[in-house]
Amino acid sequence: MSDAKVTIFTGKKIITMNPAVPVAQAIAVQGDRILGVGTVEDLAQWGDYELDEQFEDYVLMPGFVEAHSHVMAGAVWEFPYVGFYDRPDPLGHTWSGCQTIAAVVDRLAECERELKDPNQTLVAWGLDPIFLDGERLVAKHLDQISATRPIFVFHASGHLATVNSAMMDRSSIDRYTPTPGVARDTDGEPNGELQEPAAMSLAQDGLSAIGVAMMSSNAKWNYAREARNCGVTTIADLGTTRLTMEGQLEAWHEATSHDDYPARVVVAVGHSDSNLNKKNSNPIVSLAVRLRDEEETAKLRFGIVKLVLDGSIQGFTARISWPHYVNPPPGHPGNGLWLIPPEQLADIVSGYHEAGLTVHCHCNGDEATQVFIDAVDLALQRHPRWDHRHTVQHSQMTTTAQYKKMASLGINANIFSNHIFHWGDQHAAVTIGEERAARMDACATAEREGVVFSVHSDAPITPMSQLHTAWSAVNRLTASGRVLGPEERISVAKALEACTLGAAHQLKLDHDIGSLEAGKLADFAVLEKDPFEVSPKELKNIAVWGTVVGGTPHVASSK
Amino acid sequence: MKLSEDLIEVSVIGGYLGAGKTTLVNHILREASERVAVMVNDFGEINIDETLIDSSNENTISLTNGCICCSLVDGFAAALESVLSLLPRPTRLVIEASGVADPSAIAAHGHSPGLALDAVVVVVDSVRLIEQIADPLIGQTVASQIRAADVIVINKIDLCDTLASVNVELSELNPNALLVYANKAKADLDLLFGREILRTASAAGHMGKFESRTHESAQPILRENLETLIENLPSNIQRVKGIVRLAEAPRIPMVFQLVGRSWELRALADRGKSPEGNRLVVIGPKGSIPIGWDNFLS
Ligand SMILES: [Zn+2]
Ligand SMILES: [Zn+2]
Numbered sequence: 001m002s003d004a005k006v007t008i009f010t011g012k013k014i015i016t017m018n019p020a021v022p023v024a025q026a027i028a029v030q031g032d033r034i035l036g037v038g039t040v041e042d043l044a045q046w047g048d049y050e051l052d053e054q055f056e057d058y059v060l061m062p063g064f065v066e067a068h069s070h071v072m073a074g075a076v077w078e079f080p081y082v083g084f085y086d087r088p089d090p091l092g093h094t095w096s097g098c099q100t101i102a103a104v105v106d107r108l109a110e111c112e113r114e115l116k117d118p119n120q121t122l123v124a125w126g127l128d129p130i131f132l133d134g135e136r137l138v139a140k141h142l143d144q145i146s147a148t149r150p151i152f153v154f155h156a157s158g159h160l161a162t163v164n165s166a167m168m169d170r171s172s173i174d175r176y177t178p179t180p181g182v183a184r185d186t187d188g189e190p191n192g193e194l195q196e197p198a199a200m201s202l203a204q205d206g207l208s209a210i211g212v213a214m215m216s217s218n219a220k221w222n223y224a225r226e227a228r229n230c231g232v233t234t235i236a237d238l239g240t241t242r243l244t245m246e247g248q249l250e251a252w253h254e255a256t257s258h259d260d261y262p263a264r265v266v267v268a269v270g271h272s273d274s275n276l277n278k279k280n281s282n283p284i285v286s287l288a289v290r291l292r293d294e295e296e297t298a299k300l301r302f303g304i305v306k307l308v309l310d311g312s313i314q315g316f317t318a319r320i321s322w323p324h325y326v327n328p329p330p331g332h333p334g335n336g337l338w339l340i341p342p343e344q345l346a347d348i349v350s351g352y353h354e355a356g357l358t359v360h361c362h363c364n365g366d367e368a369t370q371v372f373i374d375a376v377d378l379a380l381q382r383h384p385r386w387d388h389r390h391t392v393q394h395s396q397m398t399t400t401a402q403y404k405k406m407a408s409l410g411i412n413a414n415i416f417s418n419h420i421f422h423w424g425d426q427h428a429a430v431t432i433g434e435e436r437a438a439r440m441d442a443c444a445t446a447e448r449e450g451v452v453f454s455v456h457s458d459a460p461i462t463p464m465s466q467l468h469t470a471w472s473a474v475n476r477l478t479a480s481g482r483v484l485g486p487e488e489r490i491s492v493a494k495a496l497e498a499c500t501l502g503a504a505h506q507l508k509l510d511h512d513i514g515s516l517e518a519g520k521l522a523d524f525a526v527l528e529k530d531p532f533e534v535s536p537k538e539l540k541n542i543a544v545w546g547t548v549v550g551g552t553p554h555v556a557s558s559k
Numbered sequence: 560m561k562l563s564e565d566l567i568e569v570s571v572i573g574g575y576l577g578a579g580k581t582t583l584v585n586h587i588l589r590e591a592s593e594r595v596a597v598m599v600n601d602f603g604e605i606n607i608d609e610t611l612i613d614s615s616n617e618n619t620i621s622l623t624n625g626c627i628c629c630s631l632v633d634g635f636a637a638a639l640e641s642v643l644s645l646l647p648r649p650t651r652l653v654i655e656a657s658g659v660a661d662p663s664a665i666a667a668h669g670h671s672p673g674l675a676l677d678a679v680v681v682v683v684d685s686v687r688l689i690e691q692i693a694d695p696l697i698g699q700t701v702a703s704q705i706r707a708a709d710v711i712v713i714n715k716i717d718l719c720d721t722l723a724s725v726n727v728e729l730s731e732l733n734p735n736a737l738l739v740y741a742n743k744a745k746a747d748l749d750l751l752f753g754r755e756i757l758r759t760a761s762a763a764g765h766m767g768k769f770e771s772r773t774h775e776s777a778q779p780i781l782r783e784n785l786e787t788l789i790e791n792l793p794s795n796i797q798r799v800k801g802i803v804r805l806a807e808a809p810r811i812p813m814v815f816q817l818v819g820r821s822w823e824l825r826a827l828a829d830r831g832k833s834p835e836g837n838r839l840v841v842i843g844p845k846g847s848i849p850i851g852w853d854n855f856l857s
Contacts, residue, residue: 176826177828197636
């Protein structure tokens with residue numbers, strides 16, 4: 001044992017998530033690691049210590065691990081929020097939800113007055129017209145805010161934007177604009193709504209402003225602040241192609257090496273299929289290997305490659321098996337989209353698999369899950385390798401037979417439990433129907449079949465909070481308040497395990513994080529209440545003091 | 560024909576994995592009589608990649624893909640910007656879509672300022688098409704690509720002994736597309752691009768099966784006259800393109816495209832960059848274009 005100073009933190013209760021020693025009263029930290037857990041008397045055997053009683057009234061848990069989110073969760077806060085639900089920002093200010101068009105207009109008018117440069121575009125995000133009753137927000141509403149300043153409002157879905165007339169003027173969007181996706185009124189004049197990327201990118205400084213924000217240092221900091229505010233100590237930015245862009249790797253190092261940076265970040269490399277035609281040398285393999293072997297630091301980790309195989313269920317683009325979608329929109333081709341040719345997947349997975357990397361594959365639909373399972377199966381036949389921890393991401397429709405097969409192949413799952421709350425009603429009514437909605441995001445099946453799993457927010461798609469994703473997995477309550485698929489509910493203990501050790505396992509970090517025990521990193525979530533004591537329905541409402549990362553406390557911004 | 564000196568015409572090359580898209584792109588790079596930039600893949604960010612296309616053309620820009628739900632922000636517009644800033648400027652941008660992409664989603668970007676969409680070209684593997692369409696995993700993807708096509712390049716016909724059923728399948732999926740038959744994706748670029756065929760030009764080394772005629776005039780034309788002209792074209796003429804000014808909106812340059820059995824008239828995104836007046840070129844098999852084909856316009 002070194003002679004570095006020892007600090008013993010005490011808490012009202014310390015939940016270790018280590019089944020051998022599940023509960024403790026004190027935890028000793030030396031440097032950035034845990035020296036031991038137990039009572040203060042037990043820990044005194046390690047010699048001199050300093051007692052830190054600041055968490056005396058709090059419950060300590062292993063810091064939550066959010067294994068699927070995006071740095072964009074930090075970037076969006078460069079811009080004002082106009083979504084329907086209240087949402088706290090990384091600096092602790094809660095933006096009230098805009099529940100009417102008038103509220104959206106008022107919010108934007110207020111933000112407009114704060115902009116100094118009259119030419120600067122006002123960009124806002126989070127608009128979700130499904131929730132706003134009555135007419136749809138269009139340019140004429142935004143024109144009340146400014147006739148001269150361009151305004152760009154990015155919708156929550158990511159597929160639409162609404163702009164004002166000044167933006168249309170500046171971008172030459174008019175009745176003759178040929179681009180598909182420029183929505184029009186009955187007279188054929190564009191009404192300000194731009195659908196899908198081609199139309200959205202006509203609006204100058206709109207979409208591109210969000211792209212620029214994603215590369216900023218501030219986005220990286222806000223991403224970690226958002227994590228800290230909800231008790232998350234390790235976040236995975238699941239899939240970026242920006243690491244090869246100039247200065248981005250350096251920017252990650254710069255942010256995460258700062259003592260005040262309040263999280264560990266796993267940056268997963270996004271697979272890119274543009275390089276596959278090259279004779280058997282996928283440059284993403286060597287990039288990911290080099291990052292893992294040469295660039296890892298205490299708070300910046302690599303080793304994961306992200307693939308995206310299909311689309312989304314609510315967008316009717318997920319690949320789902322027969323009987324497909326219940327009530328797809330007119331003109332829908334019947335099933336979703338592949339983003340990678342299915343017969344190519346085994347070769348792609350094999351390349352990463354043989355290099356010792358872990359593949360996380362976005363599979364929303366069960367048909368996509370099956371193609372990924374088959375690809376891993378083939379990769380394993382070609383190149384047997386134990387403990388790969390390849391992971392089905394989202395895993396929303398994965399069936400019992402698939403979970404069984406995943407267990408036998410050693411595949412993990414990261415289940416998008418928040419979907420039950422946010423879109424569960426729509427899934428039952430419109431996308432996949434009652435029966436399959438009742439067994440989607442099937443945490444209980446994953447548990448029963450022995451698959452190591454986690455749950456995630458996919459922030460900014462849904463707000464980051466592992467207490468909320470756990471709440472969703474435990475209660476399966478939809479936005480309308482019904483319990484969707486009670487048989488797939490899991491216990492609080494299992495949900496908390498999913499948010500800590502389960503997530504750590506699929507990130508291959510469970511030797512370092514996910515439970516509180518001697519030798520692991522001193523990463524805690526500091527909670528005001530005991531999640532085992534509150535009613536399961538209250539799980540998501542437990543207040544978070546903040547976190548401790550590597551022994552350093554980081555108080556949440558609302559405190 | 561060139562629509563205008565400043566505009567970059569966009570050809571989107573789609574088709575399922577293995578159909579011969581890259582072979583077609585290489586064929587285009589070898590045979591094109593203009594400055595062609597190639598963009599590979601359909602969304603994400605740019606990196607310059609000189610080795611993907613075998614002719615190692617310095618104007619190849621490849622896009623690495625992003626995740627639709629997982630990254631939201633589209634990098635395609637940024638890639639287009641970089642094409643627009645290439646010097647000297649290309650006159651044609653060929654976008655090779657990924658094997659599972661819906662080429663019409665990519666074509667939607669072909670109307671951005673500075674660009675004019677020419678046609679969506681979908682390459683099909685005639686040997687595997689029937690089997691692919693019936694495949695439960697990829698059938699819908701292949702069919703959607705075919706439905707999105709203006710031009711279908713039916714590739715590998717030498718190896719195909721079921722060409723008749725391929726033709727039936729294609730005409731059911733997309734009765735309007737212009738069909739071009741090819742081996743090793745060596746499709747006729749006159750048809751693909753609607754090129755004006757210069758009578759004197761053996762300079763391009765090209766003694767094709769096609770001829771072209773050009774209409775030029777100064778006064779805005781009536782929409783119904785244009786429609787009459789189209790109705791009266793011989794049925795074996797399947798490619799007409801150009802820029803016209805309509806009497807109803809003479810200040811708006813309209814791009815006219817007839818490919819196969821369908822045609823459309825769309826405003827040009829970049830108003831300032833088009834010459835005044837009308838210019839239309841018709842391309843057809845040798846001897847198919849009647850003298851006075853454009854009488855309806857005068
Ligand atoms: Zn995803
Ligand atoms: Zn995601």
